[in-house]
Amino acid sequence: MSDGWSVLVEIEAPEGEHLRAGDRCLDALADVLIAEHHGIITGSATGWSARISVDDFDPVHADWQAVEAGRRIVMGMAEKVGLPDWPVVRLEAVREDVLDAELERSNFPDVVGTQEVTKLLDVSRQRLHELRHSGRFPTPMIELAAGPIWLRTAIDSFLDHWARKPGRTSRYDALREYLEDRTESAVRLTFAEIERIIGGPLPASARKHPAWWANEKAGSHAHAQSWLDIGRRTAKVDLNGATVEFVK
Amino acid sequence: MDEPGGDSPGRELPQDFREVAIELVRNQGWRYDNGRRRGGHPLLLPADRTKRPIAVPTTPGDVRSLRNFKATVRQAGGIWPPPRKR
Numbered sequence: 001m002s003d004g005w006s007v008l009v010e011i012e013a014p015e016g017e018h019l020r021a022g023d024r025c026l027d028a029l030a031d032v033l034i035a036e037h038h039g040i041i042t043g044s045a046t047g048w049s050a051r052i053s054v055d056d057f058d059p060v061h062a063d064w065q066a067v068e069a070g071r072r073i074v075m076g077m078a079e080k081v082g083l084p085d086w087p088v089v090r091l092e093a094v095r096e097d098v099l100d101a102e103l104e105r106s107n108f109p110d111v112v113g114t115q116e117v118t119k120l121l122d123v124s125r126q127r128l129h130e131l132r133h134s135g136r137f138p139t140p141m142i143e144l145a146a147g148p149i150w151l152r153t154a155i156d157s158f159l160d161h162w163a164r165k166p167g168r169t170s171r172y173d174a175l176r177e178y179l180e181d182r183t184e185s186a187v188r189l190t191f192a193e194i195e196r197i198i199g200g201p202l203p204a205s206a207r208k209h210p211a212w213w214a215n216e217k218a219g220s221h222a223h224a225q226s227w228l229d230i231g232r233r234t235a236k237v238d239l240n241g242a243t244v245e246f247v248k
Numbered sequence: 249m250d251e252p253g254g255d256s257p258g259r260e261l262p263q264d265f266r267e268v269a270i271e272l273v274r275n276q277g278w279r280y281d282n283g284r285r286r287g288g289h290p291l292l293l294p295a296d297r298t299k300r301p302i303a304v305p306t307t308p309g310d311v312r313s314l315r316n317f318k319a320t321v322r323q324a325g326g327i328w329p330p331p332r333k334r
Binding site for chain 2: 004006008024026027030031034035038039040041042043044047048049051052053094096099100102103104106107108110
């Protein structure tokens with residue numbers, strides 16, 4: 001554990017006061033704090049700040065001693081170089097090893113776009129589009145012309161709580177989502193509409209055999225599960241007209 | 249300490265400080281004033297004009313002043329370290 005502390009002292013001019021143009025006081029303060037206390041100074045006509053390093057404190061009271069020592073050094077030097085006696089508006093102390101750990105990590109947020117999100121969720125772009133309109137997906141932080149941008153943490157959190165059923169294929173999952181959003185007791189869809197929803201063609205047997213539309217949950221009928229799971233069943237399968245009705 | 253500048257960070261800055269200054273000026277919209285015209289410290293002027301200019305040391309840096317410098321840059325809205333390419 002480090003014994004050193006980084007202390008920030010920030011000063012603001014009272015309303016109506018400011019440093020005169022060409023005033024060299026801040027340069028003089030920078031000279032001395034850089035040379036003697038590893039200091040960094042910011043400043044304008046209406047205020048300034050100094051961040052310096054201090055150390056050698058009693059371990060039990062190091063935090064308050066660091067704050068007090070930092071404030072005393074900075075304000076003492078400010079007075080010496082002729083800066084006006086303006087009020088302190090911020091006083092912070094952070095242990096140097098803690099600050100080092102913070103400075104190791106970028107302060108730019110971890111963000112992701114559509115391509116990264118589809119990879120993280122292992123879904124198609126179309127499925128992502130559906131998820132976004134489900135009302136359960138995080139809202140992007142910003143929508144650029146190139147697309148939406150999310151915080152990575154928001155996507156990770158969504159993934160943690162996303163109730164994706166294992167083994168279900170994404171294409172029929174999309175049909176389930178679509179039917180779930182419909183409130184009518186009977187929903188008639190053309191095969192072409194279903195293909196648009198699932199993002200690809202139906203298997204040839206769907207157009208040839210009414211049995212493909214059977215309400216069978218047994219076996220690996222993922223397509224039937226997509227409507228049976230939400231309490232619907234197929235009725236009026238019309239292969240010639242290429243339509244099917246899902247009823248509650 | 250608040251005069252605008254259009255200079256490029258050069259050898260007047262210690263290398264570790266120069267590396268940060270170049271990133272800020274080239275990639276983050278900050279400006280740099282080498283201080284020669286004013287006869288003062290070089291200044292880094294944040295992209296966010298409501299933040300105050302930072303006086304950059306010209307003497308060979310040490311770990312502690314570099315730490316304080318990076319913390320000050322971040323407080324003024326600078327991104328450091330820049331995020332790495334995924």
